[in-house]
Amino acid sequence: MICKELLKKFFRLRQNNFLTCSVSMEELIVIGAGGHASVVIDAVEKQGRYSIVGIVDKSKRGEYLGYDILGDETALTGYPETYLVIAIGDNWIRKNISDRVRGFPFATIIHPSANIARDVKIGHGTVVLPGATVNTGATIGRHCIINTGAIIEHDCIVEDYAAVQPGAVLGGNSTLGLCSVIGIGASVIHGINIGDNSVIGAGSTVISDIESSVVAYGTPAKTARNRRKGEPYL
Incomplete structure (x- = not known):
């Protein structure tokens, strides 16, 4: 009988604690x-x-x-x-x-397995997906994609609408321009500037700056052709 009463009290405490700690979504x-x-x-x-x-x-x-x-x-x-x-x-x-759809509030979505340094700035509408790392001093713009397992090193800037694809690495103090994308598994060494509207091909190694509105790939990555605004890449 005593055990039964203790169990009742235990479950009441658990329920009350849950109700106290719950947060409306x-x-x-x-x-x-x-x-x-x-x-x-x-x-x-x-x-x-x-x-x-x-x-x-x-x-x-x-x-x-x-x-x-x-x-x-x-x-x-x-x-x-x-x-x-x-x-x-x-x-x-x-x-x-x-x-x-201007005027609506936009959510910032961060998967709980992502590793985000405490001083990182992330704009609204951006998604940071499983296993991604964004290190100290980095700034991520609005509506970006930091994809699965991507690494954004210290003091990087990722401009609005840019994407860093799965397994890609952006070295420290680098900049990825507006609407640009680093393809799957590509690596960008530290201190590199990639312009707006450019695509870095999958598996590439970027060791020098890449201008705006181009497609670049290879090891080391070289500009292959120009790219028009809005051109599909997926």
Whole structure:
């Protein structure tokens, strides 16, 4: 009898502690229902800060990963104060969507396994995915993708809408320009500047500055051709 009463008290204490420590979650809409979106949704669920109320995608209907697809971007008018995250891999598409949905709050999504130094600055709408590292003094802009296992070393600057793909490394004191991308497994040594709207090919090694609006690849990476704004790369 005494044990039974003690168990009751124990479970009441646990319940009260849970209720005291629980934090209300902000509502979130995910824009996009493709492969990148599935990774972002996983990060949202594990981060535990936002509750997904639905997904916006112009080409799909029904559900995606158990969440209702609300329709295209016009559906957002019914959710004026709901947080958004643009879960689309292409940098220019992400930029164009963010321009169209101005006025909404944007969530910053950080997977709990990411290693983020305490003084790092991360802009709204950016996603930092599993196993990524962002070291001290780094600044990450708005609507960026720091993908799975990517490394951003100390004092780097990653400009708005840029992406560092899985396993890529950006060496210390380097800059990645607006809407530029470092491909899967590429390495950039310290002190390098990569201009806006440029693509560094997968597996490349960058040992000198790369100008804006080019595609560069190889070891060492060299400019292969010019790149127009909005040109797909995925």
